[in-house]
Amino acid sequence: MNVDDQQKRRQTTSVAASTGGSGSDRSQLLVVGGQQRNPAGMRELDQQWYGYGQGVVINVADGVPSLAHTYRSAPGTCGPGDPELLKSSTLVGDRLYACTQTEAMVFSLPDFALLKHVSHPVLNDLHHIVPSDDEDTVFLAVSGQDMVMELGFDGEIRSCWGVDGSDPLSRIEPSRDYRLNTRLKPHRFHPNYLFYMPDGALWVTRFEKRDAVQVGDLTRRIDVAQERCHDGVVDGDRVYFTTVDGHVVAADVDSLDVVGRHKLAGKRDDTLLGWCRGLTFIGDHALVGFSRIRHTKVRGALSWVRNGLSASEPTRLAVYDRSSWKLVDEIDLEPAGCNAIFTIADSSDVFKPELVATP
Numbered sequence: 001m002n003v004d005d006q007q008k009r010r011q012t013t014s015v016a017a018s019t020g021g022s023g024s025d026r027s028q029l030l031v032v033g034g035q036q037r038n039p040a041g042m043r044e045l046d047q048q049w050y051g052y053g054q055g056v057v058i059n060v061a062d063g064v065p066s067l068a069h070t071y072r073s074a075p076g077t078c079g080p081g082d083p084e085l086l087k088s089s090t091l092v093g094d095r096l097y098a099c100t101q102t103e104a105m106v107f108s109l110p111d112f113a114l115l116k117h118v119s120h121p122v123l124n125d126l127h128h129i130v131p132s133d134d135e136d137t138v139f140l141a142v143s144g145q146d147m148v149m150e151l152g153f154d155g156e157i158r159s160c161w162g163v164d165g166s167d168p169l170s171r172i173e174p175s176r177d178y179r180l181n182t183r184l185k186p187h188r189f190h191p192n193y194l195f196y197m198p199d200g201a202l203w204v205t206r207f208e209k210r211d212a213v214q215v216g217d218l219t220r221r222i223d224v225a226q227e228r229c230h231d232g233v234v235d236g237d238r239v240y241f242t243t244v245d246g247h248v249v250a251a252d253v254d255s256l257d258v259v260g261r262h263k264l265a266g267k268r269d270d271t272l273l274g275w276c277r278g279l280t281f282i283g284d285h286a287l288v289g290f291s292r293i294r295h296t297k298v299r300g301a302l303s304w305v306r307n308g309l310s311a312s313e314p315t316r317l318a319v320y321d322r323s324s325w326k327l328v329d330e331i332d333l334e335p336a337g338c339n340a341i342f343t344i345a346d347s348s349d350v351f352k353p354e355l356v357a358t359p
Contacts, residue, residue, distance in 0.1 A: 028350070029060040029287070030068070031278070031317065031333060032098060032343040034085025055086030055100060057112070058338045059347070060317065063329070065336035069112045077102045077119045079181030088128035088141075088193055088230075091345040097138060099129040102179040104138055104151060109350045118153045124178040125185075127192040130202075139215075141191045141204055144184040145172070148191060148204055148215050161215050163191045163206055195232035195239070198253055205229050205241065212241065222251045226261060230277040240281075242288065246273045248325070262325040264288060264318065272312040278341040285328065286320045289341030292334070315339050 037053025055071035073084045078101065089098040095115075096107040102123045106116040124144030132139055137152045147168035150158040162168040178184070190207035194215075197203055202215040207228045214220035227243035234240075234253065238260075241249045250260035266273050278289025293312040315338055317331040333341070 028346070028348040029280075029317070030091060030096070030343070030345045030347040030350075031058040031060060031065070031289070031338060031341055032056075032086045032089045032096075032345070033058070033289075033291070033315075033333075033338050034083070034340040034342075035070070035337050036339040037084075051081075052083040052085040052340065054084050055098075056336075056338050057086065057096075057098075058333055058336050060331060060333075063331055065331060065333050065338070067337050069107075070337075071098075071100070073100050073103060074117065074119065077179055079179070082181060085340060086342065087126060088342045089345070090128075090130045090343075091347060091350075092131060094350050095131075097129045097131055099126050099140065101126050101144075104129050104140060104153075106138075109347070116153045118151060118155055119179065120151060120155060120157065121177040121179060122149075122157070122172055124182055125187075127190075128194050130194045130196070139194055139202060141194050143187055143190045143192055143207070144178065144182075146187055146189045146191065148194065148202075163189045163204060163213065163218075165218050193230055193232050195234060197234065197239070198237075203232060205232050210243075212239075220256065222256050223258065224249050224251075225258070231279045233279050233281065235281050240279060242276045242279050244276050246276045246290075248279065248286065248288065264320065264325065265327055266290075266313055266318070267327065267330065268313075274313050274315065275340075278344045280344045280346060281322065282346050284322050286322050286325070287344050288318045288320060289316075289344055290318055291315045291340045315341060317341075317344065 033056055034052040035054050035056045037051055057069040058065050059068040087099050089096055094109045096109055098105050103119045108115055126140055127143045128141040130139050137150050137158055140149045140151055142149050145168055146163050148161045152158055160168050189209055191204045192207045193205040195203050203212050204215055205212045210224050210229055212222045212232055224241050226247050226249050227245040229241045229243050231242045232239055237253050238250045239253055246264045248262045249258060251258050272293050274290030274292055276290055280287050292315045314332050314334045316333055319329040321328050
């Protein structure tokens with residue numbers, strides 16, 4: 001099936017992204033994540049959370065968020081009731097490398113045309129996608145299998161690396177489709193974010209180990225330590241990570257030593273900050289993602305959630321001054337349809353007024 005046929009089969013909607021004009025630090029951003037689905041029946045009506053029903057891309061123009069794109073998984077790539085959302089993505093020029101829990105895609109921007117798509121039965125809880133040197137393959141952080149994979153858009157696995165040093169394919173059942181209603185948690189390592197160091201080496205964060213390691217050489221390691229971590233944003237001679245309890249941790253790209261820990265604050269002290277994930281730098285500002293913490297069993301297992309704080313702030317972008325790490329502004333994304341943030345990207349060079357259609 002070619003890409004055009006695949007695209008017709010997808011339940012996917014594009015909405016022209018609105019644009020703003022000023023060119024300020026936050027003039028054009030893309031936020032990639034998920035939207036809560038509607039309740040499936042009477043049994044769920046009294047619950048506050050129904051899981052994810054579709055992936056979303058939010059365009060933020062001069063601080064105003066709007067829905068730019070929605071995505072539903074291709075038939076056969078997930079089971080009934082499985083979460084459907086977009087996980088951590090990578091923006092390179094006018095190409096958005098995006099993934100669901102079981103699919104890898106490339107979209108063109110600003111029209112969100114689907115250029116490439118692949119899935120594979122081994123994929124389970126895919127968390128991040130980055131391009132490789134070969135335009136026909138991508139690298140994937142496959143959290144459910146505790147591995148990093150190089151997968152071709154022809155559906156062939158090129159290479160795999162176990163983030164524990166083992167051969168990940170040795171524990172795979174060849175006849176099993178891990179995409180369909182398969183829960184492999186708890187994960188021992190949970191690799192969730194890939195990044196390239198200045199020397200070109202590919203690294204991955206290991207959420208459960210609170211660290212980052214070089215793919216293929218686990219002796220090269222950054223001990224993030226603060227809490228379970230996401231991201232890995234290289235900026236100059238530093239690489240920055242977020243931790244779920246609301247810190248940004250900086251490490252030196254040469255020595256691999258942690259050189260800074262910045263505790264983030266919200267507007268109020270009596271509410272939960274949220275699940276901290278998603279980071280980018282624009283000028284003198286750091287933009288950090290916070291997703292609303294739900295009243296679920298997971299929440300009860302979050303040791304860093306302070307007793308007595310029951311209310312949670314909405315899913316939002318928080319803007320911090322990089323010199324002081326003080327809060328400058330917040331942008332609520334829930335009115336635009338975003339309930340979970342995975343990626344924040346500067347799209348100023350993509351979403352220009354002359355390139356985006358008027359709705």
